[in-house]
Amino acid sequence: GQQVMQIPQYQHVQEGEDFTTYCNSSTTLSNIQWYKQRPGGHPVFLIQLVKSGEVKKQKRLTFQFGEAKKNSSLHITATQTTDVGTYFCAGRGSGGSNYKLTFGKGTLLTVNP
């Protein structure tokens, strides 16, 4: 079945440093979503990428979808303590009806003030 790998598993940074998490799928994706989960909270939708090579920005966050639609990344510029949490990617397979998202295991980001 479809697998979505996410690295790194953990990342600790000093406030102000940049952060990147990477997501790789074993199969071509139709689209990919990113979620953030604060400690003790529930996942919250951040963004969706659909097109090959797509790049989207949300303030200090930059999301990319690979040309082959098999990988994606989330980059945070100048991290802040409010960025703490686990970031998940979730991919939807391509072809046919597919009502499921496959989540990566997430990257836990901690920020030292």
Place this chain on the structure above:
Amino acid sequence: NAGVTQTPKFQVLKTGQSMTLQCAQDMNHEYMSWYRQDPGMGLRLIHYSVGAGITDQGEVPNGYNVSRSTTEDFPLRLLSAAPSQTSVYFCASSYGTVGIYEQYFGPGTRLTVT
């Protein structure tokens, strides 16, 4: 709107007991899903529903049952609890096809099976 609500927030069960985790949404979403989250494992899909009366299995369905008699409610039943079912359970809903539309997650139920 309350969004997605889940009850209870916490639950402790003994091995072999059964219980139902409740999930409700007031956004008139057709699609609803149940996930479990274990440390280092991410979110794994248990069961999902594409509309009232229609359910299907996800990645880890064994030991769980679901039904969808109304658009609003999607309860998850543990038939005979086992320690391996200790986890945090999240219910989610979306306006349309999962993966095309964003999912809204409930606050979760923390379940411990002893």
